[in-house]
Amino acid sequence: MKKIIFITLFTFIAVSLSAQKEVRKAIRTGNSAYNEQRYGAAEAEYNKALDGNAGSKEASFNLANTYYRQQKWDDAIKEYQHYLTLENENPDKMSAAWSNMGNTFLKKKANEKGQAQQAPLQPGQQPEQPKQQEDNLKLSMEAYKNALRLNPKDDETRYNLAVVQKMIQDRQNEDGGGGQDKNQDQDKDQKQDQKDQQNQNNDQKKDQKDQQNQQNQNQMSQENMQQMLQAIEQDEKNTQQRVNQAKAQERKQKNENNRKQNKDW
Structure with a gap:
């Protein structure tokens, strides 16, 4: 047994x-x-x-x-x-996972925005609302915060967090101010339609100017995001180069050790 x-x-x-x-x-x-x-x-x-x-x-x-x-x-x-x-157990590795997750949410947000711009609206289809994209920004922000709680010395994640927070703040300011301007423009249009057609034309020019300013703000936010994504991609390339260099150095050291062992033998 x-x-x-x-x-x-x-x-x-x-x-x-x-x-x-x-x-x-x-x-x-x-x-x-x-x-x-x-x-x-x-x-x-x-x-x-x-x-x-x-x-x-x-x-x-x-x-x-x-x-x-x-x-x-x-x-x-x-x-x-x-x-x-x-x-x-390992705070650095946990922090790296959270940081990578923040990058992923940011990439997902950028990809969704690109798809929304490329896809034409069908008859009766409403334009895509920014809520889901903003949620991805907020999820990215929270992931970066979790990463920094575990590794406060990660300056790259700290920079990414600052950029995402700025993008969220810009969107909130844009949404808050845009609705008020739209209501005010509608009231002005109704009154000026009754009074003077010329004033209505002036308001239309003003609306165009406001729209152009809003587009410029959106462009600035988009440029900030693109710069951040480019920085992330460059960091990934640098990391890959460091890995390849470390492996090359390891192979070189192994070859030297083998030559020494053969010589001693």
Whole structure:
């Protein structure tokens, strides 16, 4: 009986070690594909690793980054959230996940705005309201705040937070002032229609000027967002370069160690 128990235990340990080995292999293969910008292949490998070990922090975080690279914003946000249920010990890694989630919400907001501008309105269709886009800005802001609570020294996230807060404030000022101006213009138009057609023409010119000023404000907010997105993309490129340099240095060090060992032998 003891022999049977021993064999069963040994078999269980062997299977467990084999499964862990397969998970590590999938993660390494996924990392190689990711570094080569083959994000579809990387996604498949990270999912394979998570199938073998749903609690793998590395596979979850890297899968979220892979979704982000493929512009699968909702999938990326969901996976960052999953990662944060796994990682509760390392504040720096948790902060990085929150910061990346803030970037994802911002990218999602920019993408939604671009789609709204490109899609023509159908007969009877109402223009898209800014509430959902503003919600994405607010979600981005909260994610950046969570990141800074965990890592107050992250200056890049602090800058991103400041820009998003400014964009939210600009939109609130725009919405608050725009409604009052519109009501005032309508009242003026009704009175001037009764009094003088010439004054109505003057009001129309004034409305055009106000509309142009509002468009200029929107353009400024859009430029701020584009500058911020460009800064995020540049930071991602710099990070990738640092990773490649570190790997090259590691390979060089390994080659030197091998030469020394061969020489000693």
